[in-house]
Each structure stands twice: as structure tokens, then as C-alpha cells.
Amino acid sequence: MIRQTSVKPAPAAPSPPLVVIVDDDPAVRESLDSLIRSVGLATRLFGAPAELLQGSLPDVPGCIILDVRLPGISGLDFQDQLARQGIALPIVFMTGHGDIPMTVRAMKAGAVDFLAKPFRDQEMLDAVTAAIERDRQRRGATAALDDLRSAHATLTTREREVMTHVVAGLMNKQVAGVLGLSEITVKIHRGNVMRKMGVRTLADLVRMAEALDVPKP
Amino acid sequence: MIRQTSVKPAPAAPSPPLVVIVDDDPAVRESLDSLIRSVGLATRLFGAPAELLQGSLPDVPGCIILDVRLPGISGLDFQDQLARQGIALPIVFMTGHGDIPMTVRAMKAGAVDFLAKPFRDQEMLDAVTAAIERDRQRRGATAALDDLRSAHATLTTREREVMTHVVAGLMNKQVAGVLGLSEITVKIHRGNVMRKMGVRTLADLVRMAEALDVPKP
DNA sequence: GTCGCTCACAAACCTAGGTATGAGCCCGAC
DNA sequence: GTCGGGCTCATACCTAGGTTTGTGAGCGAC
Numbered sequence: 001m002i003r004q005t006s007v008k009p010a011p012a013a014p015s016p017p018l019v020v021i022v023d024d025d026p027a028v029r030e031s032l033d034s035l036i037r038s039v040g041l042a043t044r045l046f047g048a049p050a051e052l053l054q055g056s057l058p059d060v061p062g063c064i065i066l067d068v069r070l071p072g073i074s075g076l077d078f079q080d081q082l083a084r085q086g087i088a089l090p091i092v093f094m095t096g097h098g099d100i101p102m103t104v105r106a107m108k109a110g111a112v113d114f115l116a117k118p119f120r121d122q123e124m125l126d127a128v129t130a131a132i133e134r135d136r137q138r139r140g141a142t143a144a145l146d147d148l149r150s151a152h153a154t155l156t157t158r159e160r161e162v163m164t165h166v167v168a169g170l171m172n173k174q175v176a177g178v179l180g181l182s183e184i185t186v187k188i189h190r191g192n193v194m195r196k197m198g199v200r201t202l203a204d205l206v207r208m209a210e211a212l213d214v215p216k217p
Numbered sequence: 218m219i220r221q222t223s224v225k226p227a228p229a230a231p232s233p234p235l236v237v238i239v240d241d242d243p244a245v246r247e248s249l250d251s252l253i254r255s256v257g258l259a260t261r262l263f264g265a266p267a268e269l270l271q272g273s274l275p276d277v278p279g280c281i282i283l284d285v286r287l288p289g290i291s292g293l294d295f296q297d298q299l300a301r302q303g304i305a306l307p308i309v310f311m312t313g314h315g316d317i318p319m320t321v322r323a324m325k326a327g328a329v330d331f332l333a334k335p336f337r338d339q340e341m342l343d344a345v346t347a348a349i350e351r352d353r354q355r356r357g358a359t360a361a362l363d364d365l366r367s368a369h370a371t372l373t374t375r376e377r378e379v380m381t382h383v384v385a386g387l388m389n390k391q392v393a394g395v396l397g398l399s400e401i402t403v404k405i406h407r408g409n410v411m412r413k414m415g416v417r418t419l420a421d422l423v424r425m426a427e428a429l430d431v432p433k434p
Numbered sequence: 435g436t437c438g439c440t441c442a443c444a445a446a447c448c449t450a451g452g453t454a455t456g457a458g459c460c461c462g463a464c
Numbered sequence: 465g466t467c468g469g470g471c472t473c474a475t476a477c478c479t480a481g482g483t484t485t486g487t488g489a490g491c492g493a494c
Contacts, residue, residue, distance in 0.1 A: 095317075100333040101319050107324035116317040131395030156470060169418030170448065185472055187452065194452095202451095206423040373440060388480065402442050404482060411482095419481095 017132045018042045018062035020089065022052060022078075024071050032065060035121055036128065047071070049078045053085070061139055063112065063131035067125070068095035070101060076102060079109050088138060090131035094119065148212050154196050162189040166202070167209040178217070201203050232259065234349045235279035237306065239263045239295075241288050249282060252338055253345065266295045270302070277355055280329065280348035284339070285312035285319060293319060296326050305355060307348035311336065344434075365429050371413050379406040381434050383419070384426040395434070 019036045022178050023029050029045045036043050042060075046052045048071050052064075064082075070076040079091055092104050096117040103114045112134060113127035134183055155163065158179075165175040172190065176183045236253045238260055240246050242299065246262045253260050259277075263269045265288050269281075281299075285292040296308055310323050313334040320331045323344065329351060330344035375396075381390040393400045416422050 035327050098317050100312075100315050100331060102316065103320040104324065104331050107321065108330075113325075114317060116323050158471065167420050169420035172452095173450085181471090182473055183450095184474070188472085191452065202387040202419055203384050203423045206420045209426065210424065212428060375441065389482095390480085398441095399443055400480095401444065405442085408482065 008133065015058065015060045016040055016042045018044060018058060018060050018137075019128055019132075020044045020046065020052065020057070020064045022046045022049060022064060022070065022075075023067040023094075024048065024069075025067075028067070032124070035124065039125060041128070041132075049073055049081075057089075060135045061132050063090045063092060063128060063135055065092045065094065068093055068098055068106075076105055076109070079111065082110070086207065088135075090134045090138075091125070092131050094124075094129045100130065141146075144192060145211060148208055151197050152212055152214075155193060159189050159193050159196070162186055163193045163197075163205070164214055166190055166193070167206050167214060168217050172217075219302075232275065232277045233257055235259045235261060235275060236261065236271065236349075237261045237274070237279060237281045237344055239266060239269060239281065239287065239292075240284040240311075241265065241286075242284075243282070243340055249341070252341065253282075256342060258345070258349075266290055266298075271297075272380050274306075278349050278353045280309060280345060280352055282308045282309045282311065282345065283412050285310055285315055285323075293322055293326070296323065300326070304395065305352075307351045309341070309344045309348050311341075362428060365425055368414050369425075369429055369431075372410060376410050376413070379403055380410045380414075380422070380426065382421045383385075383407055383410070384431060385434050 001193070019041050021029055021032050023032070023046050026047070026206070029047070033043050033045055039053060044057070050072070066075045066078065070078060073081075074092060075095075082089070083090075090112045091106075091123055092112050093101070093114040095114070095215065098114065098116050106114050112131040113122055115127060122130070161179060162175055165178060166172075172186045173183045174180075175190075176186045179186070194200065194205065197205060199208065220298070236258050238246055238249050238253070240249070241264050243264070244265070250260050250262060261274070283295065287295060288299075292310060292312075299306070299308075307329045308323075308327070309329050310331040311334055312319070312331070315331065317334050323331050329348040332340055338379045368392060369377070378396060379392055382395060383389075387395070389403045390400045392398075392407075395401045396403070410423065411417065414422060414425055416425065
């Protein structure tokens, strides 16, 4: 896979993963902060969900540690809200007054773990490690897909139409028939598609189309 | 997608989904049985996990309702055991003495739901409906994949090698070079692959290879 | 042994894919 | 207006893909 990365200021030092801690109790925040920092991870502390939504987060792998009981909003509702806003950071819940339905709801909504207080330090660290790993996976997949999407965005309307039919398995003359073009024109568009998408073989183009979920004609 | 179905005795009447109920309390079994039957679903009752493992289950969509506390084995351990044995029926847990760690473990292991007793009838029916739908999806995906696998299994070793390189995007002459063959031989193998896999275009073959996870050369 | 399958290769032939050169049309931006 | 981009098409030429027919070697099963 060719990563078509955009121009960046070249971050020399790779930042450590970031753990966002959301809890209304300062003592809990501080305690988690030192625990997380002790294993070399960066932290960001918030006393309320709203604070998190305002500031933007750095572009590094990470996760969120979220108390279920928060000022103004349930942690579970906040989970939904984050999802709706496209913030896909994995969430580790913790709670002092949890029950089974809460746990089920959180896990169904994609939480990595759900820890009842009191929990052992190691439990939290394991959950955070798993969450960060999940985020790393997701970021990798997203980055590769973004490159594909931006390449696909450079195609003209016609080129996209031709690509759609080509990856569906139609021959050039068939594409020409469907689109009301001559075969030579289809060939030219097809060549442009291959060049712009940065592939040399039809097989690669088909795989790209699959990843992009190019609509069937 | 061409379904290459194997020869079957043509089941005229589509069987209803099957709900397997595992609980050591006969009263609970009976109660669930009548609830599930009341919505037109078939049931199979077991008092202990071992009974389930002996008999074979019919080939219809379904799910398992499993008590966490079972004679001889934890429902959670039994969940693992089923997974190891390749029994992928979705599981709805119920428990009278559940806690959060149990819930988390069950959900992480893929349970559809985890209901604390007492639960309302409708909760159980909703969970069962969701579980059956999940099984239906899984069965559909599995059936399509099985057809692909059986087609792929009819290929000779050489044909598989050629297919691998062809879907990787190599030209016939390049495949010939890699495998130490002449180009004409590659063309013949390639034609056999297309015929045996039941596709007419390279695009389709690439998609099949993706679904089959054909190893990169 | 011989039958069937796999594998390999060749000659001949046809279709499909790909590129270069050149040219005309439309349309929106500067 | 004209300049560029997108779209269209033609001729010409070359490469790649695909099938058919025919040949022959190796090998395991019956």
C-alpha cells in the first residue's frame, strides 16, 4: 500500500499515547493521572464532559477513561454523544454504583471495559493498554482508507462512472455501451483512473474499490 | 454471487428459528419455553450443558439462552467451550446472582445480552430476536464463504499458485517467470481457475480471493 | 498394464487492453 | 476573449489475455 501522506511538519519525537480521564472527583483524577503517567503514557484531565468537547485532542493513539456518573450527563449518554460526533476513541468505564444493565449497554455500545470500583491498578492498566491498542488498529485502518478516499476524490464524474463499471467486471466495450460512449473514450478514462488512483493493475483497482465500497452499478 | 449449493432433500417447509434453553431449574425452563413458543419459535430444553454437546442441532438460525450458574460448569466457561468447539450460536445470558465482571466477560466474549433476573418477558424476547438476527447474518456470510471455499478446494496445487499470483496483479508472463513455467501454461491454468471458480472476469476472481483471504505471494 | 488426472508446452488465432497523436466541443474562470 | 479542464472520438500500433488443438511425461488407482 502506498501511503500518500500530506505534507506535515515532520514530528521528530513520536508522542506517547494519550489517556483522557473524565471524572468529577479531583482525588480520583489525580490518582488515575499518576497511575497512567507511571507507565509512560500522557494524560489529559477533565472534570466534566463539556470540557472535553471544547478543546481538540492531539492526533495520537489514545483512549478515554470515563466515570459513569458525571455532572450533568450520564457517562453512557456521553458515550453515545461522542459516537455521534465521530469521536471514536475507545472508552474504559469505571463506576462506583454500576449495575448489570448499565454494563450491558456500555459494552454493546463498544466500550472496551467496564470496571467496578474499587479496581486494582493493574486492571485499569490492562484495560487502558487494550483500549490504546484498539485505537491504534482503528487509526491504521482509517489512515489507509483516507488516502484511498482522497485519491478517489480527484477523479472526475466520468472517471468514477467508468471505474465503477470496470471494477464490476465489464469489458471496455460494455462500459462504452452502458455509458453511451465509444470504446476508445472508455480506454482513456480508464487509463486516467489507473493513473490517478496510483495503481498499475486491475487487481489493485478492484481491491481499492472494495475498500472504498464503490457502489455497484 | 452464484450460490453453488450442494444437493439437498429440498426442505419444503422453512423451519422456525430454534432457541436452545439451558437452565438447571425445571420451572425456569418451562416458563421460558412457553414464552418463546408463544411467539412462534421452536425450543430445545437442557438441564445441563453436557446434554447440549451430545445431541446435534438442526441447521436453522437460532440462539442459546444460558443461565450463568449451571451444574458442574460456569455458563461463562461453557461459552468459551462452545466457541472452541466452533458452535457459534449467539448467547443470551441470564442470571440471578450476576455481577459486573461476569457481565463484562460475557459481553467481551460475544454474548448478545446479559439479563439479570428478574427480567421482563419483553426484554428476553427482544434479546432473543436480536440474537437470532445475528445468527441469520452469520449463517448467510458463512454459507457464501463455504461455497467459495469448496470451489477453491477443487483447484489443483498449480492452479492455486497461479491464482495467487494472478490476483496479486502479475501478468501471465510474470507468473510464468516466478513459477518457472511458460506463459502458455500459465494461461491454461488461469483459464482452469476461472472456470472452476465460476467467474468470468478478473474483477470477480479478485473479490473471491479477498473473501477467501488467499495468501499474498 | 492401462485408465484417468495433473502438469507442461507449442502453434495458431482471435479478442481485449493500453497508449500516443491529433482534434473538436463546451464551459467556467480570469 | 481566451485559457484550461473536462469530455469526446479517430487512427494507428503494440501488448496482454484467452481458447483450441495436439503432444507428451509422470503417477496413483484399479
